[in-house]
Amino acid sequence: MSARSVTQSDALERTAERLEALGRPVRLGVYRALVRAAPAGLAVGDLQALLAIPRSTLSFHLRRLIEVGLVSQERQGTTLICRADVTAMEDTLGFLQRECCTDCCP
Amino acid sequence: MSARSVTQSDALERTAERLEALGRPVRLGVYRALVRAAPAGLAVGDLQALLAIPRSTLSFHLRRLIEVGLVSQERQGTTLICRADVTAMEDTLGFLQRECCTDCCP
DNA sequence: ACGGTAATTCTGGTTATTTGGAAATAGCGG
DNA sequence: CCGCTATTTCCAAATAACCAGAATTACCGT
Numbered sequence: 001m002s003a004r005s006v007t008q009s010d011a012l013e014r015t016a017e018r019l020e021a022l023g024r025p026v027r028l029g030v031y032r033a034l035v036r037a038a039p040a041g042l043a044v045g046d047l048q049a050l051l052a053i054p055r056s057t058l059s060f061h062l063r064r065l066i067e068v069g070l071v072s073q074e075r076q077g078t079t080l081i082c083r084a085d086v087t088a089m090e091d092t093l094g095f096l097q098r099e100c101c102t103d104c105c106p
Numbered sequence: 107m108s109a110r111s112v113t114q115s116d117a118l119e120r121t122a123e124r125l126e127a128l129g130r131p132v133r134l135g136v137y138r139a140l141v142r143a144a145p146a147g148l149a150v151g152d153l154q155a156l157l158a159i160p161r162s163t164l165s166f167h168l169r170r171l172i173e174v175g176l177v178s179q180e181r182q183g184t185t186l187i188c189r190a191d192v193t194a195m196e197d198t199l200g201f202l203q204r205e206c207c208t209d210c211c212p
Numbered sequence: 213a214c215g216g217t218a219a220t221t222c223t224g225g226t227t228a229t230t231t232g233g234a235a236a237t238a239g240c241g242g
Numbered sequence: 243c244c245g246c247t248a249t250t251t252c253c254a255a256a257t258a259a260c261c262a263g264a265a266t267t268a269c270c271g272t
Contacts, residue, residue: 012131012134012135012138013131015134016128016129016130016131016133016134017129018129019125019126019128019129019134020125020126020129020130021129022122022125022129023122023123023124023125023126023127023128023129024122024126024229024230025118025119025122026230027122028118028121028122028125029118031205032118032205035205036205043248044248044249044250045247045248045249048249053231053232054231054232054233055232055248055249055250056231056232056233056234056249056250056251056252057230057231057232058249059249059250059251060229060230060231060232060250060251061230063250075238075239077239077240077248078238078239078240078246078247078248078249079239079247079248079249080248080249080250089202093199093202093203096195096199097199099137099138099141099142130259130260132260149218149219150218150219150220151217151218151219154219159261159262160261160262160263161218161219161220161262162219162220162221162222162261162262162263162264163260163261163262164219165219165220165221166220166221166259166260166261166262167260168220169220169221181268181269183218183269183270184216184217184218184219184268184269184270185217185218185219185269186218186219186220
């Protein structure tokens with residue numbers, strides 16, 4: 001309805017989305033590798049070699065992480081550099097900690 | 107192999123498991139309600155009234171949260187009191203923050 | 213033991229996710 | 243434009259998740 005429609009339940013949905021994205025060992029592994037490779041990032045091919053999973057499978061999971069804003073890509077010639085977006089993670093942890101600290105440890 | 111078999115990838119799997127459990131709006135909502143009701147906790151029936159979802163559906167999702175250690179139950183007569191287990195969440199956030207802080211913000 | 217309340221498990225139908233090979237796309241160098 | 247490398251999209255099959263009604267278990271009071 002209103003222009004300011006970022007309600008609390010939107011935040012819950014967005015957080016859930018990101019948690020779900022990280023809630024699969026393969027994807028959490030991908031994300032971890034990217035965080036460790038920060039700030040330079042890692043090419044898709046490097047990730048593939050590192051994690052030893054088929055290209056198409058990696059691509060599928062990367063897309064998931066990108067869709068929810070946890071990872072971003074930048075093209076450099078023929079290779080795509082992937083980077084973890086720390087802001088998204090901070091937002092997610094922030095929601096969790098806020099929820100955790102409401103009414104129980106003020 | 108060894109008795110001390112809690113490897114780093116076990117931690118990754120356990121974390122992923124918990125993130126997946128929280129990675130569904132319904133379950134994140136359940137968990138949030140329980141955190142807010144801490145330390146007293148909430149009966150299953152109260153949760154059901156609060157969230158307005160069918161009993162069996164709530165039961166299904168609660169089991170998920172219990173299996174991964176995020177929620178515990180204590181029987182009080184005929185009612186089951188549910189509580190959020192803060193330790194599990196702290197472990198999960200700890201893993202995430204540790205991963206986030208390796209090589210990128212020392 | 214019986215009746216009532218609280219909650220779980222059973223069951224099935226439906227929908228979403230994961231997976232990886234094969235084919236298609238994108239960009240560069242010659 | 244052609245070949246080459248890097249990566250994605252397409253596709254089909256196997257698996258897993260979700261939902262909610264009906265049947266079941268658990269516990270208490272009388």
